Amino acid sequence: MGGTEHLTVDRQGATLVLTMNRPEAKNALSLPLLVGLYDGWLEADADDGIRSVVLTGAGGDFCAGMDLKALAGKGMAGDQYRDRLKADPDLHWKAMLRHHRPRKPVIAAVEGYCVAGGTEILQGTDIRVAGAGATFGLFEVRRGLFPIGGSTVRLPRQIPRTHALEMLLTGRPYSAEEAARIGLVGRVVPEGTALEAALEIAERINACGPLAVEAVKASVYETAGMTEAEGLAAELVRGWPVFDTADAKEGARAFAERRPPVYRRA
Incomplete structure (x- = not known):
């Protein structure tokens, strides 16, 4: 450190x-x-x-x-x-x-x-x-x-x-x-x-999914200077891959099982 x-x-x-x-x-x-x-x-x-x-x-x-x-x-x-x-x-x-x-x-x-x-x-x-x-x-x-x-x-x-x-x-x-x-x-x-x-x-x-958090932050900043149409297109590029992660599946599974999720950046 x-x-x-x-x-x-x-x-x-x-x-x-x-x-x-x-x-x-x-x-x-x-x-x-x-x-x-x-x-x-x-x-x-x-x-x-x-x-x-x-x-x-x-x-x-x-x-x-x-x-x-x-x-x-x-x-x-x-x-x-x-x-x-x-x-x-x-x-x-x-x-x-x-x-x-x-x-x-x-x-x-x-x-x-x-x-x-x-x-x-x-x-x-x-x-x-x-x-x-x-x-x-x-x-x-x-x-x-x-x-x-x-x-x-x-x-x-x-x-x-x-x-x-x-x-x-x-x-x-x-x-x-x-x-x-x-x-x-x-x-x-x-x-x-x-x-x-x-x-x-x-x-x-x-406590949130780290891949989702980082993608959300990146999207907010990289779309700031774009038109709305450009920004919405860029958001899909950032956002869709998050849904394919193991963390996204873990989030849904934890919600269904009523327990805190365990995210692994995967």
């Missing part, structure tokens, strides 16, 4: 929990954190025993974005990881889910600050739970910067354009309640319970 000094990895049953662990900096993105995140996505993809991923932050915050001190030229922790970045100059974008989409469902458990790069990573997750005290926002324009983690493309596709543009162009903070109202997150829970709620969602996913 991987991890770095700024990213901890924990296995809870069939769920991989990735915790951004730099609480003294509100989990601002560092090189060790980015390397740890990318390695975590790769581990989830490679291990068929992992059926879901939960992404969260330590110390009461999710992620406050890029380390602005490093951006100002004051150095970034983790020089020992620079060879990884040289070998794969795209690593940071993959870590932030800009250029990589895990095949397993990713659930974000957000507490505290989830701003700038934190809100950008959030847009790469599939299901989002926020504690009532969470704060969201894309603050880049306030610093004369551009939210280059994908927000000008993704955000207007995920929430109404008027809300996306207000968030992008004002750089103001959003409460958890407002983030839920505009559709940025799906659920708001009492402060301090986001991880618990995310793990409950993960357990529900883990």
